[in-house]
Amino acid sequence: MTDQNRPLRVGIVGSGPAGIYAADALMKSDVASDRGVTIDIFERMPAPFGLIRYGVAPDHPRIKGIITALHKVLDKPQVRLFGNVDYGSDMDLGTLHSFYDAVIFATGANADRALSIPGIELDGSYGAADFVSWYDGHPDVAREWPLNADKVAVLGVGNVALDVARVLAKTADELLETEIPHNVYECLKENKATEVHVFGRRGPAQAKFTPLELKELSHSPNVEVIVDPEDIDYDEASEIARRSSKIVDQVANIIQDYAIRDPQDLPNKIFLHFFENPTEILGADGKVVGLRTERTELDGTGNVRGTGQFRDWDVQAVYRAVGYLSENIAKLPFDEQAGTVPNEAGRVIGDNGEHLGGIYVTGWIKRGPIGLIGHTKGDANETIACLIEDIPNLPAPEHPGEDEIVAFLDKQRVPYTTWDGWYRLDAHERSLGEPHGRERIKVVERDEMLRASGADD
The missing domain is CATH 3.40.50.720 (NAD(P)-binding Rossmann-like Domain)
Incomplete structure (x- = not known):
């Protein structure tokens, strides 16, 4: 004892x-x-x-x-x-x-939950967690990320999906005021994406976004958020969910506001699609060339059923944001x-x-x-x-x-490393950002982090 x-x-x-x-x-x-x-x-x-x-x-x-x-x-x-x-x-x-x-x-x-649909293994099919680790400067991931797709699909209706969509839709210079590492900024400058399509198989009342993150999508001067008015639909269970949860109701209202907005002449677009269930990632020569979804409809309980109507979307990259594991x-x-x-x-x-x-x-x-x-x-x-x-x-x-x-x-x-070492690393990252008018520039390389922390003294 x-x-x-x-x-x-x-x-x-x-x-x-x-x-x-x-x-x-x-x-x-x-x-x-x-x-x-x-x-x-x-x-x-x-x-x-x-x-x-x-x-x-x-x-x-x-x-x-x-x-x-x-x-x-x-x-x-x-x-x-x-x-x-x-x-x-x-x-x-x-x-x-x-x-x-x-x-x-x-x-x-910190791993991506699996999504078992045909084509998930294609080149251009990515896990959102891997992408997040890359743009956050994780020392154990690759230093570059392929960003050559003009049109991108993001599967999932949680905050991680919004993060991925927002980072892909914003310009690199917009993110330069943050702590993103130099290698991330250089890659994002070459980002070709002008359309980001976010897909959810259920409706606005079932989305797992939080209101603040959902509103943030439209804060960029370069990004227009688009919702098809036909995707605004609620069954009895959805209405009950809205009445019983302030957050659910706020999210639904924000999505509705996006749906009725007048078109904007902005260079990049984020489309929020509801009632679209991804069924297959389409490929050619081993690479992503599209996404197939089945249109769904509410069944009265807040769940959905397939309608048998399929649509192919022209995208060259797919990010699954269906949960961490x-x-x-x-x-x-x-x-x-x-x-x-x-x-x-x-x-x-x-x-x-x-x-x-x-x-x-x-x-x-x-x-x-x-x-x-x-x-x-x-x-x-x-x-x-x-x-x-x-x-x-x-x-x-x-x-x-x-x-x-x-x-x-x-x-x-x-x-x-130690807590005192973190103070040293923190000061080092801040010193890297100061000449550029930034709060900090995050260090990516593990060896450099150890040196700055004094672990190799």
């Missing part, structure tokens, strides 16, 4: 909002004030913040502002950051168990269908149906990649409540000393 006479030692894998909110909830608990806690957060990237840094479009300053709140948590003396440490290669579950009373996995979801975590059970680690309120459940002592999950790896960032706080609070309840029965770690994990990483010769 854990030694009640020393601070509780907790390791968290993942430094995105889920992991940091869990650390915050733990530090605000009675355990922190009565016994004390020390928390080590491990991140496989050299920089913290997870999808806030590598999964949010660069022209979302409001979302980026969440980093300010996360900063305050990581500034706490009870928390340490170990970046550039990869769970599964630099350390395993047994290693973590030997250093911590409890381990929380907050690894999120978490990756299997070594040594933990995993539900391939749900893309989550089996758990009860954050307690990881083994194949025998029993809680794996001292192991917890929070965020998307716990509940799936749904909901907004704010929902992650509720996840964290629930998981931490379970952890605190379990304290009397937590297995005691073999090496609970705070310096022992540092000695282990040094012995393994892991070039880890």
Whole structure:
């Protein structure tokens, strides 16, 4: 059993909002004030913040502002950051168990969910998550992206689909005021897209957009948003959804406003198509040359049925934005269908149906990649409540000393970054942007991130 006479030692894998909110909830608990806690957060990237840094479009300053709140948590003396440490290669579950009373996995979801339609494998068919990683300067993806399609299809009606459509439709110079890396700007300057078509198989009341992101589509002086008035349709369940949810009603109203707008003479267009179910990506010589959809209609329940009417769309690239998927975590059970680690309120459940002592999950790896960032706080609070309840029965770690994990990483010769290192990298990125009148220019190369963070000192 854990030694009640020393601070509780907790390791968290993942430094995105889920992991940091869990650390915050733990530090605000009675355990922190009565016994004390020390928390080590491990991140496989050299920089913290997870999808806030590598999964949010660069022209979302409001979302980026969440980093300010996360900063305050990581500034706490009870928390340490170990970046550039990869769970599964630099350390395993047994290693973590030997250093911590409890381990929380907050690894999120950063892969694309599969879409099983003919032609998905064609050249020019992409996952939205891969594209987002590219324009956000993820160090482990290619430095260039093919942007030679005049007409592009985006499959999905969530905020990621809007991000992809907006980045493809805007000019590179519009995005230059953001933190996009130099290689991303240079590629976007050569972007040929003038039409971006976003497809959803259901109607406006079933779209998963949020109002602010939907409105942002029309903020560019170079982009016209177009909705076919014939796509404005609601059945009884749709009307009930609008009456019962302010957000659903706002989204429907914004879509309606787009549908009745007078045509604008703007160079780039974003078309929002509803009641179009993608059934096949069309190809020739191994490349995307079109998209086939089946027209759908509402069935009274908010769901749709096919009409048997098909249409072929002239596009040369297709981006699927049908959801993120978490990756299997070594040594933990995993539900391939749900893309989550089996758990009860954050307690990881083994194949025998029993809680794996001292192991917890929070965020998307716990509940799936749904909901907004704010929902992650509720996840964290629930998981931490379970952890605190379990304290009397937590297995005691073999090496609970705070310096022992540092000695282990040094012995393994892991070039880890720290929270102080993030301040150095942050200052370096800001210095890169200052001569160009930009807040920062994001560093892409992992080696450069490590050097700027002082990891190779």
